[in-house]
Amino acid sequence: MESTVTNHTDPPTAVVEMRGISITFPGVKALDDVDFRMFPGEVHSLMGENGAGKSTLIKALTGVYGIDAGTITLAGDQVSFSGPAQAQAAGISTVYQEVHLLPNLSVAENIMLGREPRRFGSIDWRAMRRRSAQLLAGLNLDIDPGSLLGDHSLAVQQLIAIARAIDVQAKVLILDEPTSSLDTDEVAELFRVIRSLKEQGVAILFVSHFLDQVYEICDRLTVLRNGKLVGEYLTEELLRIDLVQKMIGKELTTLDDLEQRARSVVVDESDAANFVTAARLGRRGAINPADLPIAVGEVVGLAGLLGSGRTELARLLGGIDRADSGELTIRGKATKLRTPRQAISHRIAFSSENRRDEGIVGDLTVRDNIVLALQADRGWFRPIPKKRRDELTQSYIQALHIRPGNPDALVRNLSGGNQQKVLLARWLAIAPGLLILDEPTRGIDIGAKAEIQKLVFNLAENGMSVLFISAELEEVLRLSHRVVVLRDRHVVADLENDGLTVDALLALIADGSVEADDTDAASGTNGDRVAVLGASDASETSDHLTIDNVPGGRR
Amino acid sequence: MSALFARVVAHRLFWPVVMLLVLFTINLIAFPGFFTVTIRDGHLFGSLIDILRNGAPTLIIAIGMTLVIATRGIDLSVGAVCAISGAVACSIILGSPTPGSLSTVAVAVTVAMLIALVLGMWNGFLVAVVGVQPIIATLILMTAGRGIAMLITEGQILTVNSPPFKFLGSGFWFGIPIAVIIAAVVFAVAALVTRRTALGMFIESVGINPEASRQAGVRARGLLFVVYTFSAFCAAIAGLILTANTAAADANNTGLFIELDAILAVVIGGTSLAGGRYSLVGTLVGALVIQTLVTTVYTVGIPPIATMVFKAAVVTAVCLLQSPTTAEALRGFRQRLAIRAGKGVAAS
Amino acid sequence: MTNLLEAPQQPKLPAGPGTPSTRRLGATIRNLMTSPKYGPVIVTAVLFIAVFVIGGVRYRGFFSGQVFLNLLVDNSYLIVLAVGMTFVILTGGIDLSVGAVVALSGMIAASLLQTGWSPSVVIPLILVLTSVLGLLVGLMIHVFKVQPFIATLAAMFLARGLCYMVSQSSISITDPVFVSLAQTRIPLGGILSITPSVIIALVVVAIAVWVLHATRFGRTVYAIGAGEQSGLLMGLPVARTKVLVYVISGFCSGLAGVLFTFYTLSGYPLTAIGTELDAIAAVVIGGTLLTGGYGFVLGSVLGVLVLGVIQTIITFEGTLSSWWTRIFIGALLLVFIILQKVLTARRR
Amino acid sequence: GCANGAGEASGPKPLDELVVGFSQVGSESGWRTANTKDIQAAFEEAGIELKFSDAQQKQENQIKAIRSYIQQQVDVIAFSPVVETGWDAVLNEAKAAGIPVVLTDRAVDSKDDSLYESFLGSDFVVEGEKAGAWALAEFADATEPVEIIQLEGTTGAAPAIDRAEGFAEVIAENPNLQVVASQTGDFTRAGGKQVTEALLKSNPGVDLIYAHNDDMGLGAIEAIEAAGLVPGVDIKILTIDAVKDGMQALADGKINYIVECSPLLGKQLVEIVEQINAGETPEKRIITEEGEFNQEQAIEALPDRQY
Ligand SMILES: Nc1ncnc2c1ncn2[C@@H]1O[C@H](COP(=O)(O)OP(=O)(O)OP(=O)(O)O)[C@@H](O)[C@H]1O
Ligand SMILES: Nc1ncnc2c1ncn2[C@@H]1O[C@H](COP(=O)(O)OP(=O)(O)OP(=O)(O)O)[C@@H](O)[C@H]1O
């Protein structure tokens, strides 16, 4: 063990102390003799590649999984929780990696469930709503606590889960990839909250694959690799490059590679060279009519705030939802997409941001998950020969470093990041002409992220069009030939990506707001809308950007 | 060696098979000739053959039910479809001037099957297109279907005198009961079609995560149509066998409560009612357990008033033994034993 | 089902004719009807009233207060059953044992009263026994991970078998307390009257509404229905709640059995066969999703009334043969379900 | 007496103004359907309006139907109770409304026999006794034990209980007659066949099969034939009901004896209704005339058998 921690920086006693933890799943040793500790008033980060065992360690701590060996002490007492309820009662408040909330209940209930304020034995609904409104406001989230949770986007749900966790008077707060779907502003809000909790002496465990975030907020790091402890470090004493090396066990070069390549824009002005052209494509209540041409071999990035309609627009192109206005031209032919199936037959692949509910088929094997879309496209009576299936699976397992590399493992048992890779493999397997990636790098570790970015880049060079959505603007900028900006369900800008900076993009995304129109009439009643950052949107000025007045606009 | 044993014990069909063997043993004690299979009049004769033959209709229905359940559905209407197909076939045979001719029987069987296909598509329509919850969608046909069957027979038991038809239920082919052969064919077809093509994977994937499957381009609607139609088709075959068995269509009693037996067979076989992965072999074992249970009640002479309690005991026993909790406890027990044994060795 | 959970927001309404306020009202109604939460219940209520009015137009003497009250009088036991079933189904489970438990508690009551026990002992005893049965079922489901369908099926066999063991033939009840409870009518002014059973049933409904809506336990029931795993990770008392739900169902079955004996003043081992399906149908018709998480007790009460009104129409029709009776019930159920679907349909 | 209730109708009504409500148990068997049909036909012939409802074997449905008849103020209510007990409340309501009630096929077990005018039907115990008597006579000079298999009706159903009881009582006279196995076949052919199949294997020496109805007997025949034995010869068969298929088998010598249980109650029921309408008092308990058949009698009776 190459621990570099020096004792003089440690506060006197650890609030959490895990020693020699081992957990074995059938076929995988997920944790192998891992030590881990947390101190009051510090932000600690668990780092490691996908499948390194971060989530498993967290679940071991909170009693979701029983441990095969080792001891856990909480504030000096040895504990062994039989379930999350006990852990919670003992002062450990947790947000697990996949959003685990209840879509059938209201936002307020999701926040307060299990500790609802009561009067005379019955739940005090008014107090509950008030309290949750406060909590949401604390995260700068302006949504109706009475609305159904299921009506909110994944990102909002993630924030609600966080609101639930921070409401508890906890000694320990655990956040497993809480920022994977959040935009910069939401992250900033979260960090503000984390800092104030830290001041109150709460020990906070923050897991993220975003190194920037980790370096911004964390005091101390514990690095895992392949279920083994690599070491515990102070953030300020560990260079990023060293951290990455410790995580993956070797030097990382690919990213820089990518940056250095020149972006050759293959855009042709004529529609014929466009793989797909959306003209005034829209859907009531979801996205206002939008134009979106995507050329063959072009990578288009969609940028916008939470709820700006990126996902909605992408869903229309992927045939997931039906458009009710506008036209879609695919390879020069006017087409209507009614089902995802049709889209696939036009070689359009849509990879959903919500991988648990709309992506993976948990109880099927890795192999079946990878070939699913390809097979569906071929029809049921033309099965892909076993040999071909195995080859395909093996090649993607290798190309995307899916771990464990066992094609017969159930996808349910893979770590979050590896599930995402399986999903990606599914879509690559159909050799799409247009690949729509909605948050494809969500929860993917830094090494794999680079791999995926490289992949996207190469695919585009080989003529695949890509529509790329990511909350991480750097990523969007790094990959896209063009960036389309959405705001309030309108396309507000369409820019060539030469010399665009994150700051410029941010300014564009956040600048004012589109005047409230029919979309608001439909959704505004619920008030489920995030306050746009720094919005002085009362002004009726029509200075919102149009295609024409944006610098570098397309036409 | 012990690793192999552990693997066998961990198999999800281990306990159902054990239960089957236990039931066999009980029978053997009560009736020593239980395993005797003789050849009488050129065909096989014996208790085991009876179990296979009488279990065939339940098995056939359970095969269709397995696929329905794998899509997260359930089909309560199979009993009614049994009754309808039997009623249709018998009334056609009765109405024909030549009830004994092969062609009459062929027409009767074909028409009965076609009607069952329509009924299956009806269920599929309600579930897949209208989006009615399967239990209610099929409850409608369960209620109305028996009425339709009675409408056809006018509430009477239609007795037919048609050797070819009767052959379907109690005939033999190469000494093996026809019903068993039919069940084997249905089983093989279902297994081949779902496992050799991608159908099985699609069914499972729709059962596990319908939305993800839709986005992956799986045609869930068509699939639901297919499984409900297939289920009704299986029910019709079973109904014809049941009817031919006594050469009489009894709209009231043919296939009464058979849906419960079929579902029980599916679940004992390890397929979850929550949909997803299914096992046809499991269903086969489940159906055998259930039929053996029924036969045991008769041969052992369990009084009718205690039959239900006995059934409850067996079902509960299988379920508890199959449970992961029990497996865990057993594993712990074995480990303790092993440790103790190890200590003993060390001490000596 | 996923589509219910998913569509992010209300569709914008097409601007129809009418003043803004009527349009707003129309919009509100439309929104209510298509909301996944309240829609099915509201639509069921509207349809129930429609059916009642249509019946009134068609049959003499149908559209009267007493006919409506008789729906409650005749179905008070079913209302109590449906309440218990709602708890179970909300958690995503199912309870097939309720019909047999009704019969069993009738048998216990009749046989104990016959031997001179006092009703003040018998009734609590029954409620305790059936709750304990529910507890066992709940433990089997939670601790041993047995699928609810099977665990409760085993309980159904057991309860039915115990009925025969108590007595094979029916036993009448002559206990004065039971007789007076059976025959008392509580006048409601005019010629209208109800029975004590109705009051008991309504009290049960009121308590259930309160428990589900306003207690932690009740909200946890909904939580488990939406996702047991999520509930577990949120630190909710999943185990306790899941087991308790079956205890409640057992208790309600016991109580329903007692109400049923008030209704028939006898115990009979063959009563209430298939009543579990009535209860399930009532719950589902009332808008509760079988997969759990969505639904209301009041919806289930409406579901019972719908089934009751269908039955009433059948008796008022008065000339249906046995088979047309069944077909008619199926058809009415179908019309109802389809209308419900159409009216609650959301644009996708 | 018929002077019950305050609202008693004044004087006889013309037949075509009479309305009779009839609540049938269900349609669980061919016997029952024949019963329904006969009653419907008889009333049609007599020109009396009959309101019919099928309770689908549920007492609660029957209670609802009777309540509805009371509300519709029919002149006479007739019903075949699903079960013997538990009718006092609703019959009291009928009595209070001044509507006379006639029971068909099955009796009710009530202390207060003023609740109904008349019972018309068979006595299941007597049927069992008749069957037992035949068995006694048939095996009167058996020196070895006679092994009997009993195929019972649906567990808990009144006919099953009574027929078993009557039979057991009578054959107790001869200790040689032993019921070696008794199992329910649910009154169905399939049930009868499956049970017999299994029991034949564990009781190869069986001499007589006593089935609670013809259908189970017919099922037993199939099983016996499948075992390579000759029904009626190697193993004797004794059943109850005398439906057409049963009689045919009896005529063919596959069944040895049938005790009749007639579903043809229509005519007698109409007569009772007419009597009540005329203000007369029908007999309290009318047992339908039922015969017993051996092979010759069956051959003779077969041509006129309609059900
Ligand atoms: N229930 C399970 N059954 C079997 N294997 C499991 C199970 N849960 C996790 N694993 C395996 O344990 C290992 C660690 O997974 P874990 O989820 O802890 O990774 P992680 O570090 O959180 O990764 P990610 O960054 O992708 O979330 C993986 O190899 C995973 O496949
Ligand atoms: N911050 C928010 N506040 C309220 N509602 C929101 C918010 N974000 C999203 N929503 C709701 O979620 C739904 C989905 O939005 P959508 O997924 O299209 O946004 P997006 O641009 O893809 O953003 P992201 O994927 O980052 O959530 C929208 O209908 C919107 O009503």
Ligand SMILES: [Mg+2]
């Ligand atoms: Mg993880």
Ligand SMILES: [Mg+2]
């Ligand atoms: Mg999105």
